[in-house]
Amino acid sequence: MTWRKWLLWLIAVAIIMTLSACTSRSGGSAGGAAGGSGTVNPSARLAKRNAAKVEQSAPEPDQDRIVIGVYADLTGDNSTFGEETRNGVTLAVEEVNRAGGVLGKQVVVRFEDTRSDPQQARNVVTKLIQQERVLAVIGEVASTMSLAGGPICQQYGVPMISPSSTNPAVTDQGNYIFRVCFTDPFQSYVMAKFLAEHLKVKRVAILYDNSSDYSKGLAEFFQESFRKMGGEITDVLSYKPQDTDFRSQLTTIRAKNPDAIYIPGYYKSVGLIARQARELGIKVPLAGGDGWSSPKLVEGAGGPGKAIEGCYFSDHYAPDDPAPQIQEFVKKYRQRFGQTPGGLAALAYDAARVLFAAIEKAGKLDRAAIRNAIANTRNFPGVTGVITINEFGDADKSAVVLQVRGNRFVFVTRITPETATTAASARQVK
Numbered sequence: 001m002t003w004r005k006w007l008l009w010l011i012a013v014a015i016i017m018t019l020s021a022c023t024s025r026s027g028g029s030a031g032g033a034a035g036g037s038g039t040v041n042p043s044a045r046l047a048k049r050n051a052a053k054v055e056q057s058a059p060e061p062d063q064d065r066i067v068i069g070v071y072a073d074l075t076g077d078n079s080t081f082g083e084e085t086r087n088g089v090t091l092a093v094e095e096v097n098r099a100g101g102v103l104g105k106q107v108v109v110r111f112e113d114t115r116s117d118p119q120q121a122r123n124v125v126t127k128l129i130q131q132e133r134v135l136a137v138i139g140e141v142a143s144t145m146s147l148a149g150g151p152i153c154q155q156y157g158v159p160m161i162s163p164s165s166t167n168p169a170v171t172d173q174g175n176y177i178f179r180v181c182f183t184d185p186f187q188s189y190v191m192a193k194f195l196a197e198h199l200k201v202k203r204v205a206i207l208y209d210n211s212s213d214y215s216k217g218l219a220e221f222f223q224e225s226f227r228k229m230g231g232e233i234t235d236v237l238s239y240k241p242q243d244t245d246f247r248s249q250l251t252t253i254r255a256k257n258p259d260a261i262y263i264p265g266y267y268k269s270v271g272l273i274a275r276q277a278r279e280l281g282i283k284v285p286l287a288g289g290d291g292w293s294s295p296k297l298v299e300g301a302g303g304p305g306k307a308i309e310g311c312y313f314s315d316h317y318a319p320d321d322p323a324p325q326i327q328e329f330v331k332k333y334r335q336r337f338g339q340t341p342g343g344l345a346a347l348a349y350d351a352a353r354v355l356f357a358a359i360e361k362a363g364k365l366d367r368a369a370i371r372n373a374i375a376n377t378r379n380f381p382g383v384t385g386v387i388t389i390n391e392f393g394d395a396d397k398s399a400v401v402l403q404v405r406g407n408r409f410v411f412v413t414r415i416t417p418e419t420a421t422t423a424a425s426a427r428q429v430k
């Protein structure tokens with residue numbers, strides 16, 4: 001081949017590659033399975049995770065005590081997420097300090113507020129690392145915030161454990177990033193299965209939050225699972241978190257008369273959506289994911305027994321589960337904070353304890369050694385289940401379906417990855 005032919009051939013290949021990349025990206029109706037970062041097949045996830053490097057050294061951590069950073073929304077739109085996370089971490093820290101600390105050293109926590117703003121998340125994570133010289137970071141709750149803070153932890157080689165961010169892309173950012181919860185392909189599978197098999201629902205409309213990686217991912221993963229189960233998706237519509245009027249989307253949805261509406265958003269918008277749906281005469285069950293899990297959900301939906309009564313969402317644990325580790329935790333938390341702990345409190349408690357165990361195992365306050373110890377977490381007995389960190393940096397765990405009854409979230413069923421017929425596809429999405 002002459003060099004001219006070579007060049008033409010190369011250009012042709014480049015064009016074909018670009019075209020196919022475009023088609024696969026626009027294939028997802030909810031804007032990118034992993035929250036804007038393209039497809040999420042397992043090998044691509046691992047390649048991305050393992051390619052990220054530590055680029056800069058972080059200031060040396062304090063050696064006399066263990067300083068941990070926590071970043072969460074403490075005052076913004078999702079502030080109950082931050083409050084529960086702070087309480088869960090606080091409980092774990094107080095307990096471990098009472099018992100003599102970790103490696104004989106006391107644990108100190110620095111809490112920072114993200115206000116659910118990605119730029120603020122980046123700023124506070126940088127501050128925790130550069131000024132507070134934290135040994136490790138716990139946070140964030142919302143996937144979009146963890147996607148903002150995660151790259152900074154990775155870049156500095158500071159281990160980060162998200163208690164509760166479920167979008168797959170969170171841990172793909174690098175091998176210093178972990179989570180102690182399941183991911184959204186599984187969580188949406190759980191709700192699809194529950195609707196299809198338990199409620200015998202055939203036709204579902206979806207209304208998701210366009211600005212949240214979490215919500216976009218769930219909308220997309222749910223469609224895939226529900227269609228595979230033979231279900232029909234009547235509409236896929238979106239909103240923004242600052243919206244307060246959802247009547248136009250709900251009117252469109254109502255016209256096709258679906259059997260249920262899947263609303264994978266956060267509690268504040270979900271409460272309003274539920275109220276307006278009922279005002280418009282929509283009576284079918286509403287369903288969602290862990291973003292519903294807030295003591296403010298019912299209040300936002302008009303109070304107990306009103307718009308969201310009887311609706312269902314997937315979550316990480318059920319406070320009414322009689323398992324001894326759960327009841328012990330619920331009791332301790334109630335004594336300390338006067339409230340029933342939701343999934344977030346339990347996950348934050350677990351994240352902190354997984355971190356303490358890893359520091360203990362590492363035997364020194366060295367971030368790389370602690371990273372390795374977190375990665376090697378096996379069969380850790382958490383409140384939210386047994387935690388084993390897999391090669392993706394995630395925990396394979398079961399999920400529960402809860403029903404809103406009055407002011408309570410009541411256990412309905414538990415679905416485990418092992419019993420899931422598409423267990424593999426729970427991780428492998430495309």
Ligand code: PHE
Pocket residue numbers: 081141142143144164165166167214290291292293343344
């Ligand atoms: N999973 C949600 C996310 O990734 C956060 C969340 C977890 C909210 C648990 C409530 C309870 O954005």
